[in-house]
Amino acid sequence: MTFAVPDEYIAERMRIASVAAEWRRLTPAQKRDRVAFRMGQEVAAGRIKSGSLRASEASAEPAALGLVSYATKDRDETSGQEKRPLRERFKIDRDAGRCKRMRVSVSNGARVLHWQAHCERSAQRWNLKFLTLTYRKADGWRPGHLGAFRKAFNHWCVSHKVRARFVWVAELQERGAVHYHMVVWLPKGKFLPAPDKGQRHAWWPHGSTNIQTAQNPIGYLMKYASKATAASAASYPAGCRMFGVGGLDKSGREEVRYWRAPMWVRDAMPGTADIRKTVGGYVDAHTGEFLRSPWRVCVGPDGQVWAFKVDQSETVQ
Incomplete structure (x- = not known):
C-alpha cells in the first residue's frame, strides 16, 4: 500500500533545503550580519527596544538550571497599600x-x-x-x-x-x-x-x-x-x-544540540534545526532564524544569578 505525499509538504521541504543551502554558503561575517538584520527587524517592529539586548541579558535555561521561585510584593509605607507585585524571579543553581x-x-x-x-x-x-x-x-x-x-x-x-x-x-x-x-x-x-x-x-x-x-x-x-x-x-x-x-558526525552533533536546547525552543523550531545559543536567544544555524528568549538574567551583589521572565511585547532596560 502506498501513500501520496502532499505537494505542500514537498514544496515546504524544498524551501527549507534551499534556505539551508544559501545559509551554508555565507561566510561567518555574513551570518553575523544576517542575524543582526533579523534582530533589527524585531526592533523596527517594536517588539524589541533598541539597546535592550545586551550580553548581560543572555538567555537562561530554567528547566535545566534548578530554579527556585522567589515571588515578592511591595508595600507603600505611607499609605499601607500594596503596590503592583514585583516581578517573579528564580535563583539559578x-x-x-x-x-x-x-x-x-x-x-x-x-x-x-x-x-x-x-x-x-x-x-x-x-x-x-x-x-x-x-x-x-x-x-x-x-x-x-x-x-x-x-x-x-x-x-x-x-x-x-x-x-x-x-x-x-x-x-x-x-x-x-x-x-x-x-x-x-x-x-x-x-x-x-x-x-x-x-x-x-x-x-x-x-x-x-x-x-x-x-x-x-x-x-x-x-x-x-x-x-x-x-x-x-x-x-x-x-x-x-x-x-x-x-x-x-555533523548530523549527530546537531541532534545532540537539539535535545540540549530548552523545550520552548524545540517547540518553536523544526526538528531539522541546528540550534545554537546566541546573545538574546537562539538561532537556527541552517536558516539564520532568530528566536528571542523571554528570559533575562541578572547577578546579585553576592554573585548569585537570578532569572526572570518577560512578555515578548515588554521592553526591558
Whole structure:
C-alpha cells in the first residue's frame, strides 16, 4: 500500500533545503550580519527596544538550571497599600544545570553513536568496551591527562582503521579522587591494549585501569551520570570537565544540540534545526532564524544569578 505525499509538504521541504543551502554558503561575517538584520527587524517592529539586548541579558535555561521561585510584593509605607507585585524571579543553581546538561548530552550522545555505528554501510557486529580510569593518588588529577589518553586512543583507531567513538563521564570517589568511566565502540575482532601497561608509552600512566565488555552502554553511563548532584559538582577540581562525547558526525552533533536546547525552543523550531545559543536567544544555524528568549538574567551583589521572565511585547532596560 502506498501513500501520496502532499505537494505542500514537498514544496515546504524544498524551501527549507534551499534556505539551508544559501545559509551554508555565507561566510561567518555574513551570518553575523544576517542575524543582526533579523534582530533589527524585531526592533523596527517594536517588539524589541533598541539597546535592550545586551550580553548581560543572555538567555537562561530554567528547566535545566534548578530554579527556585522567589515571588515578592511591595508595600507603600505611607499609605499601607500594596503596590503592583514585583516581578517573579528564580535563583539559578548553576551546579544543578551542569549535572542536567551532562545527563542529557551523555544519554543522547551514546544513543546517536550506537545508532550510527549499526547503520554504517559496512554494518557489522560491534564489541562495546567499558573502561575505568583511576588515579593512584587522590589529588593526582591534572588538566590534560584525559586529553592525552583520548589522543592515544584516536591514534590507535587510525592505525587500525576504526572510527573513534566514545562517551565518558567523570565521577568523584569517596576519597575525593576523580576517575573516569568510558564506553568505546569497537568492531568484533578488535581489542584495546591495556591502557596502564608500558613504562614509556602507557596511555594512562597515572594509576590503574579496567576494561570490561558492555552489554548496555547507555545504561552503564547513565548509572554514573545520575550519581552527580549539585553538591558533588561543586567539589570537582577547577577546570575538570564532567563528560565528553567523541565520534559524532555533523548530523549527530546537531541532534545532540537539539535535545540540549530548552523545550520552548524545540517547540518553536523544526526538528531539522541546528540550534545554537546566541546573545538574546537562539538561532537556527541552517536558516539564520532568530528566536528571542523571554528570559533575562541578572547577578546579585553576592554573585548569585537570578532569572526572570518577560512578555515578548515588554521592553526591558
